[in-house]
Amino acid sequence: MDNPIIKLNRLTKYYGSFKAVGGLDLEINKGEIFGLLGPNGAGKTTTILMMMGLTEPSSGSAEVCGFDATTNPIAVKRQVGYMPDSVGFYDNMTALENLMYMGSLNGIPHGEVRNRALATMETVGLTGDTVHKKTAAYSRGMKQRLGLAEVLIKEPQVVVLDEPTLGIDPSGVKEFLSLISSLSKERGLTVLLSSHHLHQVQQVCDRVGIFVKGELLGQGSIHALSRKLFAQNAPTVKIKLADRLEIPWKDQDEMLGLAHVEEVSVRGDLLEIASSADVTPEIVRFLVHKGYGITGVQNREYGLEDIYQTYFDNQKIEYNLP
Ligand SMILES: Nc1ncnc2c1ncn2[C@@H]1O[C@H](COP(=O)(O)OP(=O)(O)OP(=O)(O)O)[C@@H](O)[C@H]1O
Numbered sequence: 001m002d003n004p005i006i007k008l009n010r011l012t013k014y015y016g017s018f019k020a021v022g023g024l025d026l027e028i029n030k031g032e033i034f035g036l037l038g039p040n041g042a043g044k045t046t047t048i049l050m051m052m053g054l055t056e057p058s059s060g061s062a063e064v065c066g067f068d069a070t071t072n073p074i075a076v077k078r079q080v081g082y083m084p085d086s087v088g089f090y091d092n093m094t095a096l097e098n099l100m101y102m103g104s105l106n107g108i109p110h111g112e113v114r115n116r117a118l119a120t121m122e123t124v125g126l127t128g129d130t131v132h133k134k135t136a137a138y139s140r141g142m143k144q145r146l147g148l149a150e151v152l153i154k155e156p157q158v159v160v161l162d163e164p165t166l167g168i169d170p171s172g173v174k175e176f177l178s179l180i181s182s183l184s185k186e187r188g189l190t191v192l193l194s195s196h197h198l199h200q201v202q203q204v205c206d207r208v209g210i211f212v213k214g215e216l217l218g219q220g221s222i223h224a225l226s227r228k229l230f231a232q233n234a235p236t237v238k239i240k241l242a243d244r245l246e247i248p249w250k251d252q253d254e255m256l257g258l259a260h261v262e263e264v265s266v267r268g269d270l271l272e273i274a275s276s277a278d279v280t281p282e283i284v285r286f287l288v289h290k291g292y293g294i295t296g297v298q299n300r301e302y303g304l305e306d307i308y309q310t311y312f313d314n315q316k317i318e319y320n321l322p
Contacts, residue, residue, distance in 0.1 A: 005030040005158060005190050006051065010060035013046050013214075020046045021214045023060065028192065028207075030157075033184050035201040036194040037308060038211030044194045047211075048160055052080055065157050081151030085163035087143055091136035095126060095146050098135055099153060106154040120149045124179060141172035148179070158190045159183075165200055177204045202304040210311045217311045226302040235278045236300035239271040242293030251290055258282055 004027035011024040021043040028034045036044045049055040051062045053073025062069040065079040089098045099117040108116055121131055124145040138146065144164060151159055161180070165173045181204050183189050195201050201208060202222060209219040218225055249266045255273070256264055259282070263274040273283055280299060287294060 003030050004028060005065055006192075007063040008047070008051070008060070009063070011047065011050060011057050011062055012059045013043075013050060013055070014058045019214055021050070021057075024214075024216055026209060026216060026219065028190060030190055031184060031188040032207060033181065033191040033193060033205045035205035035208035036192060036211065037196075037198070037201060037208055037304075039196075042211035043214040044211055045162065046214075048082070048162065048192070048194065052076060052082060052160070078154070079156055080158045080160060081154060081156035082160045083147045083151050083162065083164060085166050087147030087150070089135040089138075089143070089146065091134060093135065094132045095135050095138065095142075096121065096131045099146065099149055102150045103153045108153070116153060117149075120153045121146075123152065123183075124149045125175070141168045141176070144168060144172075144176060145179075148176075152183075156189075158192065160192045160194075162194045163196070164193065165195070165197060173200060180204060198304045198308055208304065210308060212311065218307070222304050222307065225307045236272060236274045237278075237280045237283060238296075238298045238300065239273070239283065239287065239294060240296035240298075241269045241271065241287075242295050244269045245271070255283070255286060258286060 006026070006028040008024050008026040011021060011026075012019070013021040024047060036047070038044055046055065050057045051064055051069055053062075053069040053076050056070055064076045067075040067079070069076045089095075090101070093101070096114075096117055099121060100113050103113040103117050104110070118131065121127065126142065126145055126149065130142065135143065135146065148161075148164075164180075165176055168176060177200060180191055180193070184191050193201065193205060205222075207219060207221050208225070210217050210225075218228075220228070245266050245268070247266055249264075252264055252266065255261060258279065260275040260277040260279045261273060261283070262276055265272045271287075278299075280297065284294060284297060
């Protein structure tokens, strides 16, 4: 990796004799959006806390923006903004007052803090009268935006977001994720996103790391992980036909006779064909030649959910989990 902004080296944390994080090696590049995934208790929060110098590792090291998080936690905290899953504000103050207060705590000079707060609120989409509303009257989605503004006002290089979309409605989630994505692109901001929502992570992350039982079982782009895990799986194509097929399907045996075709299943107007090589053009030609109308062709793509399940299922076997 050419320019890692976060370097975890054999990072390990024991709580008593319990190993919460074990020998973690990970590098995250500047400007990347990296997804931390894993079931409850996998060690994501413990890893984040060690990276921010908020808890000491039992062994190994975490380096962020060139500073060791254990020996130089203050320097790290200056560069990292952390948004926990539930953000709290002073409800009797307006959103602007809350943000100005946070800005002052972060050392922004008195004469600048109001303008910086207003500009940051605009960045996260809080404008007009909304700025002067008491936070008690803020919706969950607005609170998340204000939480992000609190993180951004200190102009960090790295932003850590713990379940940032919890409890937000689907359109709010979409807006929030595209905001994160554009901030990362425009400002070269590095984002670490911890989440259980695989679909959302898939939309926004350049790479993901899959945690189970304190260990990173896999890391990489979704495409690379999918290629690595499912290289052995047969390509599958789904074909939607204009009309329903009668079962038994009269042409099934002939299709099974095509080179590389291994399995054909028929469900109403849907055909699913597994093969040992990609033979989609041959299959389509076969069907057209037989006079079937085709309304859709879809090659099976393995997404994050498949990847996650595979890692988690393998781990289940290894650890003999229920
Ligand atoms: N202060 C602590 N003392 C003892 N055990 C702890 C402490 N903090 C965390 N643990 C344990 O360490 C393990 C990892 O916890 P952690 O909070 O890092 O997981 P997580 O992946 O963030 O989970 P979640 O998705 O539920 O937030 C869990 O088994 C947890 O019970």
